[in-house]
Amino acid sequence: EIPRLVLIDKSGKIYYNDYMQDDLGPLMEAFLSDKPFTKPAVASVDGSILPREKGIWEGLYNKLYSGSEMLFEVTDVTGQFFITMSHDTLAGGYFLQLNTKASDVFDVLYDNTQTVVLPESLQDKMFTVLFRNPVKLLPDEHKALLKKLVLAHFKLKETQKLVPADVYTLKLQDKTKLIPAEENEPHAGVNETHLIVGGPVSDLVKEIYTTDQITVIDETGLDGHYEFLIDRGSPEAYAKSLQSYGLSLEQERREIPTIFLN
Numbered sequence: 001e002i003p004r005l006v007l008i009d010k011s012g013k014i015y016y017n018d019y020m021q022d023d024l025g026p027l028m029e030a031f032l033s034d035k036p037f038t039k040p041a042v043a044s045v046d047g048s049i050l051p052r053e054k055g056i057w058e059g060l061y062n063k064l065y066s067g068s069e070m071l072f073e074v075t076d077v078t079g080q081f082f083i084t085m086s087h088d089t090l091a092g093g094y095f096l097q098l099n100t101k102a103s104d105v106f107d108v109l110y111d112n113t114q115t116v117v118l119p120e121s122l123q124d125k126m127f128t129v130l131f132r133n134p135v136k137l138l139p140d141e142h143k144a145l146l147k148k149l150v151l152a153h154f155k156l157k158e159t160q161k162l163v164p165a166d167v168y169t170l171k172l173q174d175k176t177k178l179i180p181a182e183e184n185e186p187h188a189g190v191n192e193t194h195l196i197v198g199g200p201v202s203d204l205v206k207e208i209y210t211t212d213q214i215t216v217i218d219e220t221g222l223d224g225h226y227e228f229l230i231d232r233g234s235p236e237a238y239a240k241s242l243q244s245y246g247l248s249l250e251q252e253r254r255e256i257p258t259i260f261l262n
Helices: 021-033 056-062 087-091 102-109 139-154 201-212 235-245
Strands: 014-016 071-073 094-101 115-117 126-132 158-172 187-190 194-200 216-218 225-231 247-261
Touching: 094 102, 102 139, 158 201, 158 235, 187 201, 194 201, 201 216, 201 225, 225 235, 235 247
Parallel strands: 115 247, 158 216
Antiparallel strands: 071 126, 094 126, 158 247, 187 194, 194 225
16 A cells, blocks of 8 residues: 555656555655755655655655656665556656666566566665656657667667567457447556456457466467457466457477567
């Protein structure tokens, strides 16, 4: 029960924040107005909002708020408070991410279906990311700029190689079993047993990878929007459930483009 996502525009309007919005107000206000942050975060009644030590928030925020260097290693944060990014944040505005693994940062920067290998020295590191979109950019442009800044910060270069891997191919068997979805209302959700997706097959493929880290290659040739309610948790569960939609999921050994950062 911690804030999961905050997306705000230059006027300070909060587009989405699903928990304890009031506690984030002072920090967000300072961030938007380019002013130092002097008021520590307010702890919730049950103590679930941390850190308890005054000064940690000030140290994190004030080190970054006016500079162009928007990412640094976390060494003195003992709290469990963090805000995570989603792909929605890349559409514009601002995002703040605290106390985050380097692997999670790069998961946002690259497509869900891309395999990215980090240097061993970064794999267990924790970082804070604070990024301001300096101009109005399209989502892909925003993402590309953020990737450039983060790679430059870590002094990393991309090398792409073909690496043999077990993947799953999604193929169309019977189009009549598909359930059409509203194209202007894409959605996705997950619980312990099921995955719900309304949208293009590409969204389904991304959600399968995000939820269960199963790499799926779409070979259906479908370009419409469809509704899916699917058993999840294993390749076998996905394959059995996808059959009811006229789709097959088959395991194959292929050479997959893999991005090495070094």
